Amino acid sequence: EADIYQTPRYLVIGTGKKITLECSQTMGHDKMYWYQQDPGMELHLIHYSYGVNSTEKGDLSSESTVSRIRTEHFPLTLESARPSHTSQYLCASTARGTGIEQYFGPGTRLTVT
Amino acid sequence: GQQLNQSPQSMFIQEGEDVSMNCTSSSIFNTWLWYKQDPGEGPVLLIALYKAGELTSNGRLTAQFGITRKDSFLNISASIPSDVGIYFCAGLPPYSGGGADGLTFGKGTHLIIQP
8 A cells, every 4th residue: 555645635725826736655656646536526637757857748638737856746736726626636656667556645625716 | 548438327225235336448458456435535446457357356345357358347245334435447458658557547436325
């Protein structure tokens, strides 16, 4: 079982604010991912990274950006939050090499008012 | 890209009943994963399957990798209230490319248990 952490768990913020969602893992996993999920719905990949200084956009277009300066840290930033960004954001990681299983953090529930 | 059809979309069952759900595709997959998501939490990996025909158990859960490589099944025996949640399947096709190492997720099966 991977140790992967997300903060904050819940965030309510006004329109136009800049926010950063934190994701950290302590397993030394190379690969990390961000998913967006509306309550009870399917997962949509929005960003992924294969290692330090590697970031790619996922299948679902997102106005958010990510960075990967350290192996264990993969923050997601929204420069100007809007109500349409209201959702749950899930971070995941996979072991290096041929690892396949993705291990998920607890998620951040974002509400933009 | 690859698509997974997960069914049923939701299930209402009595406590103690056995549960069956499945994931199918028109394409073949090399790996199948089954996750459970509790409300307000992230998905937790339940079972991973790597070979066609493989049958793997985890407590009251049993999952199978279909022999055609186009489907997978998850069974839960003697359901209890804490089994409530959303169950997701995920598959890895043979020649994956693009995001997330090509893992494709199903849309989930919502399990509701009535005491």
